[in-house]
Amino acid sequence: MRESRIEAYFVRRVKEAGGLERKFVSPGRRSVTDRICGFPVGRFAFVELKATGEKPRPDQLREHARWRKLGFYVAVIDSYEGVDDFIKEMTK
Numbered sequence: 628m629r630e631s632r633i634e635a636y637f638v639r640r641v642k643e644a645g646g647l648e649r650k651f652v653s654p655g656r657r658s659v660t661d662r663i664c665g666f667p668v669g670r671f672a673f674v675e676l677k678a679t680g681e682k683p684r685p686d687q688l689r690e691h692a693r694w695r696k697l698g699f700y701v702a703v704i705d706s707y708e709g710v711d712d713f714i715k716e717m718t719k
Contacts, residue, residue: 630678658690677705
């Protein structure tokens with residue numbers, strides 16, 4: 628499935644779950660995650676969205692590792708099921 632379809636589903640599901648999401652753009656910095664989002668009770672995550680079966684590039688993996696090292700949750704999602712699992716994790 629195309630990344631754009633997964634991203635549209637992600638945006639809709641986050642809103643339905645009571646969360647906020649934003650497209651993440653960092654001028655002058657490559658490899659940032661596609662989205663940042665927050666949920667009630669202070670749950671926050673960086674989210675990389677991919678077409679089904681695609682994997683993050685090495686430079687993206689390095690950026691994910693930097694955030695994880697600081698204690699942040701970074702999710703890589705490539706399916707509707709992955710979106711649903713993410714929502715469950717962030718709202719439990």
